Amino acid sequence: MSLQPEIFKSLVRSAAEQVIASAPELTSLDQAIGDGDHGTNMKRGCEAVLGKLDAISAEPLDAALKMIGKTLVMTVGGASGPLYGSFFLAAGEAASRHAQLPGDLADIFDSGVTAVSARGRSQAGEKTMLDVLIPVLETLRTAAGQADLIDRVRAIAAEAAERTAPMQATKGRASFLGERSAGHVDPGARSSCVLVQAVCAGLEGQQ
Amino acid sequence: MTDTVGIVIVSHSADIAKGTADMVRQMVGSEVKVAFCGGNSDGGLGTNVPLIIDAINSAWSSRGVAILVDLGGAETNSEMAVEMLEPERQDFVVVCNAPIVEGAVMAATESAGGSSLAQVKAVAEELSAG
Numbered sequence: 461m462s463l464q465p466e467i468f469k470s471l472v473r474s475a476a477e478q479v480i481a482s483a484p485e486l487t488s489l490d491q492a493i494g495d496g497d498h499g500t501n502m503k504r505g506c507e508a509v510l511g512k513l514d515a516i517s518a519e520p521l522d523a524a525l526k527m528i529g530k531t532l533v534m535t536v537g538g539a540s541g542p543l544y545g546s547f548f549l550a551a552g553e554a555a556s557r558h559a560q561l562p563g564d565l566a567d568i569f570d571s572g573v574t575a576v577s578a579r580g581r582s583q584a585g586e587k588t589m590l591d592v593l594i595p596v597l598e599t600l601r602t603a604a605g606q607a608d609l610i611d612r613v614r615a616i617a618a619e620a621a622e623r624t625a626p627m628q629a630t631k632g633r634a635s636f637l638g639e640r641s642a643g644h645v646d647p648g649a650r651s652s653c654v655l656v657q658a659v660c661a662g663l664e665g666q667q
Numbered sequence: 668m669t670d671t672v673g674i675v676i677v678s679h680s681a682d683i684a685k686g687t688a689d690m691v692r693q694m695v696g697s698e699v700k701v702a703f704c705g706g707n708s709d710g711g712l713g714t715n716v717p718l719i720i721d722a723i724n725s726a727w728s729s730r731g732v733a734i735l736v737d738l739g740g741a742e743t744n745s746e747m748a749v750e751m752l753e754p755e756r757q758d759f760v761v762v763c764n765a766p767i768v769e770g771a772v773m774a775a776t777e778s779a780g781g782s783s784l785a786q787v788k789a790v791a792e793e794l795s796a797g
Contacts, residue, residue, distance in 0.1 A: 497713060504708070533747055537707040537715045539740040542747035579743060632739055 463561045468524065469517035471662040476506035476513075478658035479651060486654075489647040493634040497538055498647040505536035505544070521559065525552030539632060540648060543576050543589065550575030566600040573597050580631060587627040587634060587641065589648035595620040596656055614660040621645055621653035672778040672787045673700040673726030675734045676771050677719055677741045679712045681705035687735075687768050691775045698779040701771075702726035714741045719748035723760060731759035731784035733791065735771040759784065765791040 479486075480503050487499030508531050509516065516527045529548030533541055554571035558564035573593045577583065584594045599616045603609045622645060629641040632648075674691060678684040684705030691701050702722035707713030719734075726732050734749075736742045742762055749760045761784060763770055770791040777790040 495712070497707070497711070500709070500711075501707070501713070530751075533716050533751065535708065535715075537713040537740075537744070539743045541716065542743045545747065579746070 463521065465517055467662075467666055468521065469513060470666075471659050472509065472516065472524075472528065473513060474662045475655050475658040476509050478654050479503070479506045482651070482654045486647050486651050489645055489650055492644040493629065493637055493641045494647060495538075495633050498540060498651065501536045501538040501540055502544075502651055505532045505541065508532075508535040521561075522552045522556035525549075525555055528552075539580070540589075540651070543579055543648070546575040546579040547572035547593075562604075566597065566604060569593075569597050569600055582631045585627065586631045587624050587629040587646045587649070588631055589646070589652040591624045591627070591646065592617055592620045592649045592652040592656065596652075610660045610664055614657050617653045617656040617660075621649045624649040670728045670730045671699050671781060672730045672774075672784050673702070673723075673728040673732040674771060674775045674778060675719070675722045675726050675732055675745075676701070676703035676705075676767065677714055677722070677734055677745050678703075678705040678737045678767060679714055679741060680737075683737065683767070687771050690768065691771050694772055695775040695779045699775045700726045700728060701775065714744040716744050716748045716751065719745055720751060723748065723752065730778075731761070733774050733778070733784060733787045734760065734762045735765060735767050735774060735791065736762060737767045761788045763788050763791040765794050769794050 483499035483503040486502060487496055490496050490498035509528055512531055516524045519527060525548050529545045529552060533545030551568050551572035554568045558567045577590060582588050582590055584590055595616045596613055599613050603612045624646040625644060626642055628639055629635045634641040676684050676687045684703035688701050688703040702725040704718040704722045707715050723732050734745045736745050745762045749757055773794060774787045774791040777787045
């Protein structure tokens with residue numbers, strides 16, 4: 461599998477479209493434990509990415525990832541803008557050093573996850589998007605090169621998002637709720653799951 | 668007039684940002700450049716990086732700029748805005764860990780006296796230490 465520009469473009473499109481389609485669900489999760497703007501914020505950012513899709517996909521992978529990151533930073537707002545923006549900016553920076561796909565995919569993803577953790581000053585287990593991104597990264601490493609990699613990534617993303625439900629938030633707006641934050645899937649974990657699964661579905665369609 | 672540290676106020680609410688800036692101006696006059704922003708790009712509650720960058724530019728001073736924020740997203744977006752500046756300007760902008768209204772007033776008062784960026788930040792942050 462190599463990442464041709466047209467494949468990259470279709471992956472970005474389907475990921476953005478899936479997030480836009482999930483906006484009502486993300487908003488309702490965020491209304492339960494946050495400030496209720498995650499769906500509209502992510503929708504705005506993904507629409508901006510779709511609007512620049514031709515320019516983004518004309519760039520090499522590293523520059524394209526950075527352009528996605530910058531677009532999200534400038535348009536999403538809320539805490540999720542800098543968090544997702546930092547993921548793609550750092551992933552783009554890593555892609556300029558590790559350009560072999562799929563071999564370097566885990567390293568590129570790792571850089572993005574590290575940037576999210578640094579930006580949010582957050583770790584695993586705090587009911588955030590990291591609770592999906594970190595298990596996905598671990599699966600990218602442990603199942604690298606295996607035939608069922610995509611299935612396993614997709615499964616772990618869904619499981620990991622569900623596992624945030626009983627967690628108590630200690631970061632972000634949900635932490636104000638303390639124990640009352642338990643019982644709801646974290647909206648950021650859910651949007652990360654939607655993004656990862658959209659990319660998985662898009663890659664499966666290419667095989 | 669020698670330059671004084673500029674003050675930027677970033678709230679999720681445009682009304683709070685403006686109200687805070689009004690209080691600062693009334694208390695410290697026009698010695699200090701004060702800029703503010705609040706709300707997302709749709710006019711709702713939220714913060715947004717391009718507006719924060721504009722505010723930093725409008726409060727820009729050779730002595731630096733101190734940013735006061737309200738809730739978490741304002742802090743995260745402000746840090747992101749600083750990183751989007753040219754590298755040589757980034758060291759001249761700090762985000763203060765202080766309550767937004769009191770912090771802005773204290774920071775601006777300290778700035779009006781000609782203090783450095785580090786002193787301005789320290790005075791604002793004393794409010795959180797107690």
